[in-house]
Amino acid sequence: MKRILLIQPPLEDFYTTPIRLYPLGLLYAASVLKVMGFQVEILDCLKPLRKKQLPLPQKFSYLKQHLGQPLFFKSFQRFGMTTEQVLTRVGENCPDLIAINSSFAAYFSTAAELVRELKKKFRVPVVVGGNQATCCRDEIKTRVPEIDYILAGPAESCLPRFIGENSLANARQEIISFQPLDWKKLRPAHELLEPSSYRIGKKNYLSLQASRGCPQNCSFCNIHLVFGRRMDYRTVSSVLEEMRWNYRYRGVRLFNFEDDNLAFDRGWLVEFLEAVATDPELERCELTFMNGLGYENLDGDLLELMKRAGVRKLDLSWVSGNADVRQRYHRPQKKDEAEFFDLLKMARRLGFFVTVYLILGLPGQSREEIVNTSEKLLEAGVLVGPSVFYLTPGSELQRNLKLPLEIAGDWDLYRSTAFAVETEELRRRDLIELFLYIRKRNLENRTRVFRVSTS
Ligand code: B12
Ligand code: SF4
Numbered sequence: 526m527k528r529i530l531l532i533q534p535p536l537e538d539f540y541t542t543p544i545r546l547y548p549l550g551l552l553y554a555a556s557v558l559k560v561m562g563f564q565v566e567i568l569d570c571l572k573p574l575r576k577k578q579l580p581l582p583q584k585f586s587y588l589k590q591h592l593g594q595p596l597f598f599k600s601f602q603r604f605g606m607t608t609e610q611v612l613t614r615v616g617e618n619c620p621d622l623i624a625i626n627s628s629f630a631a632y633f634s635t636a637a638e639l640v641r642e643l644k645k646k647f648r649v650p651v652v653v654g655g656n657q658a659t660c661c662r663d664e665i666k667t668r669v670p671e672i673d674y675i676l677a678g679p680a681e682s683c684l685p686r687f688i689g690e691n692s693l694a695n696a697r698q699e700i701i702s703f704q705p706l707d708w709k710k711l712r713p714a715h716e717l718l719e720p721s722s723y724r725i726g727k728k729n730y731l732s733l734q735a736s737r738g739c740p741q742n743c744s745f746c747n748i749h750l751v752f753g754r755r756m757d758y759r760t761v762s763s764v765l766e767e768m769r770w771n772y773r774y775r776g777v778r779l780f781n782f783e784d785d786n787l788a789f790d791r792g793w794l795v796e797f798l799e800a801v802a803t804d805p806e807l808e809r810c811e812l813t814f815m816n817g818l819g820y821e822n823l824d825g826d827l828l829e830l831m832k833r834a835g836v837r838k839l840d841l842s843w844v845s846g847n848a849d850v851r852q853r854y855h856r857p858q859k860k861d862e863a864e865f866f867d868l869l870k871m872a873r874r875l876g877f878f879v880t881v882y883l884i885l886g887l888p889g890q891s892r893e894e895i896v897n898t899s900e901k902l903l904e905a906g907v908l909v910g911p912s913v914f915y916l917t918p919g920s921e922l923q924r925n926l927k928l929p930l931e932i933a934g935d936w937d938l939y940r941s942t943a944f945a946v947e948t949e950e951l952r953r954r955d956l957i958e959l960f961l962y963i964r965k966r967n968l969e970n971r972t973r974v975f976r977v978s979t980s
Pocket of ligand 2: 747786
């Protein structure tokens, strides 16, 4: 066993977010395999991000009347390579093992179709891992028996075990142990990607993680199934080393943190931001936290420090403006509404471009609450990020919500664009209207928000 090809599969949806498709999980998997002596390559099927319009799947036919209307999605699309292109690239690579990332329930059917085609054409074992593989391992086995192995959990633990149990290493590889590796001591294998393929505007970017795990219990979240409930931070120096190396050798100028709760330990964050702010080499770099930062530990001092460290945009998740709803879904409760708005005011004064994310359609949320909250936020000079509620496999809500099997059992519907989960208060029509309403109001406010934030 020598060559392993890691694949980020194509996806099919009404939209995607091109600036966040960095295959970080696969780069960690690649790093583990490299440490174990394998020859590894990455095939990112989302690069280049070609789009092809597809016929609207029958199961989304209820959206047909809305497609193409202003501010709504235009059409259902395939993003990335065609299956034929993937098969050609795999054929050229001649791998001994193919390992596919499956992060999303919503896109599992595309990944599954790819596996079936790969298995028809090549006599090569296929392994699948990632968030979706972890949360739905047994179900995947039943649904797609063509997959040879489904590996649950972080690559740092499941891959060494898998290699050991299946005797996949060859005699020349000096593997002393098949024990889990410490993710904090690994650096994701950024070098396997072409830097110029990952750009935001004119800047090369990358995504990275400084911490894993989250002690909160938000009912709609399933992250603990992969990374656990304990915060586990890297040392500040190792994060800086990763940043400097990529700055120097790959021209990276924007570092996007995909941590789930980076601001949990305020002390760590202060130390990190101070180190970036005073590092001569990283002086002109930008930091983003597109997966959102917890606002509970943020304050004026920290915001000023963030500014000095090259943060310009803030993505904050408030979920709902109704404290009862936040409590019902176990959101952190340390800051009340007044304190949250004070924070927004400070952030705006310092010139940050702020987006506050709301979920639309949690059971218990009402139309009035969402409209009032959105208006308050727009009044405070921030943009509103509308995130239509979707199910995540293995989350408390997904397990406990009483939904018809046509919804609960159909992973294709585990995406916000499906507007799949209707509640007593909010039917599908309401969700679509609210989504469009927020987009329209954002647009009306965008110029004002941008002007203030850059002045
Ligand atoms: C960045 C991100 C995105 C990016 C895309 C990332 C990509 N490369 O494809 C964007 C912004 C586009 C995105 C979109 C969506 N996302 Co998202 N996203 C994330 C996020 C925040 C970080 C991913 C990441 O880099 N993690 C860090 C890496 C290191 O972790 P990891 O990927 O899990 O990898 C580890 C293990 O899983 C494993 N592993 C991973 N791959 C492999 C492969 C093999 C072979 C093996 C053995 C192991 C292995 O080892 C890795 C290292 O330990 C995750 C949450 C999270 N913390 O993971 C959600 C997450 C993946 N997203 C999720 C969802 C649902 C979505 C949406 C579908 C939601 C929606 N709006 O409908 C949208 C789709 C929108 C669209 N049309 O594009 C869910 C998926 C849940 C599920 N199982 O279905 C997650 C888990 C968040 C959540 N709990 O809600 N997302
Ligand atoms: S949503 Fe964020 S804060 Fe809540 S449990 Fe998940 S990772 Fe933690």
